[in-house]
Structures are given as structure tokens and as C-alpha cells.
Amino acid sequence: MAAYELAQINIARFRLPADHVANRDFMDALDAVNAIAEASDGFVWRLVGEGNDATDVAVTDDPHVIANMSVWRDVDALAAFVYRAPEHLAIMRRRKEWFDHIDVFQALWWVPAGHRPTVAEGMARIDSLAANGPTPTAFSFKQPFAAPDGTPAAAVHDECA
Template identity: 80%
Template sequence: MTAEPAFQLAQINIARFRLPAEHVANRDFMDALDAVNAIAEASDGFVWRLTGDGNDATDVPVNDDPHVIANMSVWRDLDALAAFVYRQPDHLAIMKRRKEWFDHIGVYQVLWWVPAGHRPTVAEGMARLAQLEENGPVADAFTFKRPFTAPDGTPALPVQDECA
């Protein structure tokens, strides 16, 4: 019997809509959220995701800009998250179209290890994003391409971004 890991992988990614979320130009993105979120929840290694009043987090305030949205989740490990992000066809289809809906943000995603059972807040995720932007990848705020080993020694190998 394998012991449960002491740490899990948290991630937050943010985006800024070019137009208000409810604008018709964003319909394909908004209409895909429920299906893609259901796929995430059914994925091997999925633990938790942030939701607001609906089944997504588009109504959860991120900062003072109402056009900014966040996606935040916790996964068993880097491989499980990477499999969903970079190899799940429905998620990839949406990622490949992100420039249609969202402004460019330099640092928009960060990964970090959390104790198993911890559910990060948006404020925690935004602080990790700021840390990554200020310091580059470090053990407390890193990227798929520059991952860090979990505090319990679970290794993390770099992942190539397949949708750049």
C-alpha cells in the first residue's frame, strides 16, 4: 500500500478578457467552461478547483479589474496537471484560442507545492504570481518548464509547453 503524498501541486492562472465576459465575442469560451471543468474533475490526479457562485470561478474577484479571471486548482503532482493542461484535447482547443478572448499577460501562471488537504485562496495564488514575476522560478513559485521538487522529495521534471 502506497502512502498518500504529504504535498500536492497548486496552480493559478489568470486571464484578462479583452471585452466583458458576457460579450458575445466570449461565448465559445464561456460555453466550454462546464465541459472542460468536468473533464478536469474526472482527470487522474485532480484534487480540487476554485469555484464561485456557479460551476466556474469567473465571478470570483481577482483584483480591482473586473475583466480579470482566475483558474485555480490542486493536483496530485506535476505529471497529472501537465497531462490535463497539455494533452487533454478539449482543454488544448480552448488554450489554442486564448488570444481571441484575452489580453497578453507576461506572468499569468504559477505552480507551487501545498500540504495535502490545503485549499489555496486567490490572494495566495496572486502572491505566488507576484513572487514568480519578481524572482523568477523558485521553490515557492515555479513554472512547468522550471519546476521544483516537492518538499517531501517527490521529483518534478520539466514539461514543455505544447501550445505556445
């Protein structure tokens, strides 16, 4: 068993309230995309709120901001889902329809195996990445860091460059 697992958070800010008809395609796709993530090789855990997703979990004081958090075996497992699952790619390609631009919207970091990060932890990692750039504390797919036990990070993924 690995000593560390990869945590990730990504945030988004809806242009309109989540329940607005303009966001229906996004909201309707969540269950299917989350099921694909859960069935993916290397998936460990994901944040879930009152429903089967995390759209109702408070992230900031802004009710339009939502978060997705999950834990994976490693960078390669997460990248395979993010960049190669057709259903997830279809949603990513349309994100500008639903969400405002955020400069730093995602962070990756290593957690001890079995640890499930909080939204506050995830937001602190986004803040760290925004303030300091990629470091072992918070990094991106473009510049991953090895786990604290020395397990190497994956190579830079072409999809991210």
C-alpha cells in the same frame, strides 16, 4: 498518502466584458472543460464561484481579470490535463481571441495535502514568480521544483519548452 499536492493558478484578462458575445465560445466551454479536469487522474480540487466555474470570483480590482485555481496530485497529472486533453487544448489555442497578453499568468507551487489555496495566495505566487523567476515558492512547468518533502518534480515537459 502524499504529504504535498501541487497547486496552480492561472489568470487572464478579458479584452471585452465576460458576458460579451465575443466570449461566448469560451464561456460555453467552461462546464465541459471543468468536468474533464475533475475526471482526470490526479485531480484534487478546483476553485468554484457562484456557478460551476470561478469567473465571478474577484481576483483584482479589474473586473475583466479571472482566475482558474486547482490542486493536483503532481506536476505530471496537471500537465497531462493542460497539454493533452483535446478540449482544453482547443480553448488554449484560441486564448488570444478572448484575452489580453499577461507576462506572468500562471504559477505552480506545493501545498500541504488537504490545503486549499485562496486567490490571494495564488496572486502572491504569480507576483513572486514575476519578481524572482522560478523558485520553490512559485515555479512553472518549464522549471518545476521538488516538493518540500523531497518528492521529485517531473521533468520539463516538451510542450512547455
